[in-house]
Amino acid sequence: MRAIIVECKLPKNISRIEELSIMAENIGYAVVKTLTQKRYSAHHSTCIGGGKLEELKKLVDQEKADIVIFTNTLPSSQVFKIQKRIGDIKVIDRNLLILEVFSRRAMTKEAKLQIQLAKLRYTFSWGREFIKMKGIIGEQVGWSGPGDYPFNEYERAARRRISKIKMNLRNVQSKKTALRKRRRELGFPIVALTGYTQSGKTTFFNRLASESKDVGLGPFTTLTSYSRLVRWKGSEFILVDSIGLIEEMHPMIIEAFFVTLDEITNADLILLFVDVSEPIEILKRKLSSIESITRKIEMPSKVIICANKIDLINSETLDIVTKLLNHIMAGRDVYPICAKTGEKITSVIDDILRQLDLLHPIVRT
Ligand SMILES: Nc1nc2c(ncn2[C@@H]2O[C@H](COP(=O)(O)OP(=O)(O)OP(=O)(O)O)[C@@H](O)[C@H]2O)c(=O)[nH]1
Numbered sequence: 133m134r135a136i137i138v139e140c141k142l143p144k145n146i147s148r149i150e151e152l153s154i155m156a157e158n159i160g161y162a163v164v165k166t167l168t169q170k171r172y173s174a175h176h177s178t179c180i181g182g183g184k185l186e187e188l189k190k191l192v193d194q195e196k197a198d199i200v201i202f203t204n205t206l207p208s209s210q211v212f213k214i215q216k217r218i219g220d221i222k223v224i225d226r227n228l229l230i231l232e233v234f235s236r237r238a239m240t241k242e243a244k245l246q247i248q249l250a251k252l253r254y255t256f257s258w259g260r261e262f263i264k265m266k267g268i269i270g271e272q273v274g275w276s277g278p279g280d281y282p283f284n285e286y287e288r289a290a291r292r293r294i295s296k297i298k299m300n301l302r303n304v305q306s307k308k309t310a311l312r313k314r315r316r317e318l319g320f321p322i323v324a325l326t327g328y329t330q331s332g333k334t335t336f337f338n339r340l341a342s343e344s345k346d347v348g349l350g351p352f353t354t355l356t357s358y359s360r361l362v363r364w365k366g367s368e369f370i371l372v373d374s375i376g377l378i379e380e381m382h383p384m385i386i387e388a389f390f391v392t393l394d395e396i397t398n399a400d401l402i403l404l405f406v407d408v409s410e411p412i413e414i415l416k417r418k419l420s421s422i423e424s425i426t427r428k429i430e431m432p433s434k435v436i437i438c439a440n441k442i443d444l445i446n447s448e449t450l451d452i453v454t455k456l457l458n459h460i461m462a463g464r465d466v467y468p469i470c471a472k473t474g475e476k477i478t479s480v481i482d483d484i485l486r487q488l489d490l491l492h493p494i495v496r497t
Pocket residue numbers: 328329330331332333334335336346347348349350351352353354355374375376377405440441442443444469470471472473
C-alpha cells in the first residue's frame with residue numbers, strides 16, 4: 133500500500149511528518165511522498181488550501197497512492213470534502229492512523245474491543261456527514277422532520293453497537309478487576325510501568341518477570357496490560373506492563389483505554405520510562421506531554437524515573453539529560469539504566485522495595 137503523508141503546518145504546531153511516517157511504515161505502508169503547506173490557520177473546509185489540494189491530486193495520480201494520511205486532526209466534513217476533490221482514495225488523519233496501528237497490534241479480546249469502541253466513537257459523526265455527502269438527505273432538508281430518518285437509523289445502530297461493545301468490554305475487564313482485588317487482598321503492592329511508547333518498558337518487564345513479551349515492533353507494541361509477580365531479595369510485588377503514551381493522545385483514545393490506564397492509576401508506585409537516547413528537544417516535549425496525560429489519569433504519588441537506554445549515549449549527554457530530568461521531575465528519584473543489558477537496574481529494584489517499605493520482608497510461614 134502506497135501512502136502520501138500531508139501536513140498543514142501551523143506556526144504553533146510541531147511537524148509530525150516523521151512520527152507518522154514511522155508509524156505508517158511500521159504497519160506496512162510505503163511512504164512514497166510527503167507534502168507540506170505552511171499556513172497561519174487550517175483551511176476551513178479542506179485543511180490545506182485549494183492550490184495545494186490540486187498538487188495533492190496530481191501527486192496521488194502520479195504516485196499511484198492508495199491512501200492519504202494527514203498529520204492534522206481532520207473533522208469528518210473535511211475528510212469527505214478532501215476525498216471529493218482528490219478522487220476516490222482513502223483519507224485518514226493522525227488519530228485514525230493510531231487506531232489502525234492499534235488494530236494491527238491487538239492480540240487480546242480486550243484490546244480488540246477497546247479499539248472497536250474508540251473507532252466507533254471517533255467516527256460516530258462521520259455517518260451523518262457521509263449520508264449528507266451522498267445526498268441521501270439533501271442539505272436543504274435540514275436535520276429535523278422526516279428527512280432525518282436515515283441519519284437517525286444510523287445513529288441508533290451505532291449507539292446499539294457502542295453499548296454492546298461496552299458491555300462485552302466490561303465482562304472481560306471485570307475478571308481483571310477481580311484479579312487485581314484478590315492480589316490487593318493478598319497484600320501484594322503493585323508497581324506499574326508507564327512512559328512514551330518504545331521507551332523500553334516491556335524490555336524491563338521481561339527481564340524482571342522472566343517473560344518474553346514482544347518488544348520493539350514499533351509504536352504501541354504493547355496494547356494489553358500484563359501483570360506478573362516479581363520476587364527480589366525475599367520481597368514480592370506485582371509488576372504491570374501496559375500501553376505506552378504518545379503526544380496529543382485524543383481524549384477518545386484515552387477513554388477507550390481508560391481501564392488499561394486505570395492499572396496505572398491503581399498502582400502503589402510508578403516506574404516512568406524515558407528514552408534518553410532521543411534528542412534533547414524531543415525529550416523535553418515528550419516529558420511535558422507525559423505530564424499532561426498523567427495529570428488526566430491521576431497518577432499515584434510515588435514515581436521513580438527510569439532514564440533508559442544509557443548504552444546509546446555518552447557520559448556528557450547523560451549528564452545533561454539527568455540534570456534535565458532532575459529539574460523537570462523535581463523531587464523524584466532518577467535512575468540511569470539500560471533495560472536491554474540489565475545494567476544498573478538493581479538500584480531501581482532496591483528503590484522500589486525501599487519506597488514500598490519492603491526492605492525487611494515478613495517471612496511467610
Ligand atoms: N539500546 C537499547 N535499546 C533498548 C533498551 N531498552 C529497550 N530497548 C529497545 O527499544 C525498543 C522498544 O522497547 P520496548 O520494550 O518494546 O518498549 P515499550 O516501552 O514497551 O514500547 P511500547 O510497547 O510500544 O509502549 C526495542 O527495540 C528494545 O530492544 C536499552 O536499554 N538500550
